Amino acid sequence: MRGSTACVMILAHHDTVWPLGTLADLPYSESDGIIRGPGCFDMKLGLAQSIHALSQLKERHGDDILEHVTLLVTGDEELGSPTSREIIENEVLPCRAALVLEAAGPGGALKTERKGVSRYQIEIIGRAAHSGLEPEKGINATIAAAEVILEIAELADQTVGTTATPTVLNSGTAPNTVPAKAVFDVDVRASTAQEQQRVDQSIRAINSRVPGAEVVVHGGINRPPMEHDAAISLFRDAQRIARNLGQNPLSEISVGGGSDGNFTAGLGVPTLDGMGAVGGGAHARDEHAEIAWILPRTELLRDLVEELVHKSES
Incomplete structure (x- = not known):
């Protein structure tokens, strides 16, 4: 989805590291507040949250707000984004912020720095x-x-x-x-x-x-690195919005792994990463996500996008 006057990019990917046929012996499941399945944590849940956040914004404001948002879903992130990097960089240049729906860090920490x-x-x-x-x-x-x-x-x-x-x-x-x-x-x-x-x-x-x-x-x-300076302003906005929503205080984390957020931050676009699933086991058979975090993180994304759009219009 591409907004004609986009000022916010939501960045996600649908590919996983799992080979075809994995669902046959590692099927989707849901029990005791946990969902399991290949790619649920990294990062199909983040993609689902993006779609629902945008749907809620449409219910609030109609189609007009979606003109200011680009949802870019790539299919080769786990390979190093060899074909999508150019698309990401071209699409994000007009934007004032990039929000990456990769999985969160431990305890729901947002990722404000990537090597x-x-x-x-x-x-x-x-x-x-x-x-x-x-x-x-x-x-x-x-x-x-x-x-x-x-x-x-x-x-x-x-x-x-x-x-x-x-x-x-x-x-x-x-x-x-x-x-x-x-x-x-x-x-x-x-x-x-x-x-x-x-x-x-x-x-x-x-x-x-x-x-x-x-x-x-x-x-x-x-x-390129996603340096802390590229994320701190957006992180503080997210902290304030989380407080207003009555959510637990947000924490931040620096990680060694890369994401497509490295590309957006490398171009100087403010970037906040790790806004997707909360759980663990990425790339492993115990991959899982905690259901209790899904709605709060969807609401956080919704309100952060809404605020960024309104700032761009003022």
Whole structure:
């Protein structure tokens, strides 16, 4: 749904990490105040809450208010938003706020800060040789990869929350052959764009200390950080609205995971994340959401959108 004079974007996604057929052995269920099922927490409930909040606004104000709201539902967020990023960024530019219906943090905390995400695949090119007859003629990509991995891991800085984590590693072809190639993945998270750039530049500058080995870097920065300054004003508005609705005090949280809110905040659009389901178990078989939070969070979204629209008109 796209408002012709939109000033607020509600951002959601309908894809999950679950393969086709999961519902057959992990069906939707509801008991003891909990709903369960693949994707209920991340983030189909948030999408449902968005639709009901907009329906309530239409009942209050008619169709006119919907002209000021864009509801954007993407289908590739769990893959890193490779095709939807451009759409998100183009649609959010005219808006004064983006409200992301990803799941909330523990205890219903809204997400006011997300780390930026960078993904790399590092390729080490060596030279094969028989490891028994003439290993000296080879260039050992495994040894070169090990040294580069340690160097990349040292780029992490716990004092500012930057992580640099080598993950999947593949090297070599046979037990009696000097490895000619090694490939490993690196996951980097950073709280500021400056830190993200520092790590990116450092990774691209790495050279192997194994003579003759070549380092090839693929990938790079995937999502910019959602920094606290982009969210704090909206969070304070949400706190006040929650009080007016008689709800429990809102809390905020900083998280390492990325969302499409990173893109909107990266463009300078005020962004508040985690306004969706309250529960837990994202991407796991115990994924669940608490029913008691559904109506309060729908009402909070409704009134926050209403206030933002009225501010834009005044």
